[in-house]
Amino acid sequence: MKPNEGRLQTGEHILAKILENKIINCKVRIAKFFSDYGEVEFLTTYDLRKIPLEDLNFEINKIVKSNLNVNIQIFNKMEIKDFEKLRVNKELEKIRIVSIGDFDSRPCGDPHINKTLEIGNFYVEKIKRVGNNRYRITFRVE
Numbered sequence: 001m002k003p004n005e006g007r008l009q010t011g012e013h014i015l016a017k018i019l020e021n022k023i024i025n026c027k028v029r030i031a032k033f034f035s036d037y038g039e040v041e042f043l044t045t046y047d048l049r050k051i052p053l054e055d056l057n058f059e060i061n062k063i064v065k066s067n068l069n070v071n072i073q074i075f076n077k078m079e080i081k082d083f084e085k086l087r088v089n090k091e092l093e094k095i096r097i098v099s100i101g102d103f104d105s106r107p108c109g110d111p112h113i114n115k116t117l118e119i120g121n122f123y124v125e126k127i128k129r130v131g132n133n134r135y136r137i138t139f140r141v142e
């Protein structure tokens with residue numbers, strides 16, 4: 001595991017949920033994690049560059065500071081409602097679900113931290129358009 005990966009990963013789930021709640025049909029395409037920053041690409045017809053970074057960062061850190069528990073559970077795919085809609089390999093029999101309190105729940109196989117406060121200060125650095133209806137968000141933790 002890279003030094004900040006658990007913190008970046010968990011923060012990325014919060015970021016994704018906030019955007020999915022705000023914007024209809026906003027979906028994560030791919031997320032990448034480096035030693036000191038992360039990148040996530042979203043597919044959406046809404047121009048994400050219109051979102052003020054300060055407001056977005058404020059919302060993310062409000063969740064971080066509420067210190068929610070991060071729980072990891074393994075389910076058989078038959079147990080999961082709407083399995084067909086998940087962005088996972090449909091061949092898998094077992095699915096690992098990462099939940100952040102009651103705020104978010106999504107499949108992910110990567111490392112995370114146990115409590116959101118461990119993320120520290122999460123901040124979105126930039127939002128860039130990288131293609132037709134594709135936006136890349138770069139973020140860090142400190």
Ligand SMILES: [Zn+2]
Pocket residue numbers: 009010013098108109110111112
């Ligand atoms: Zn994750």
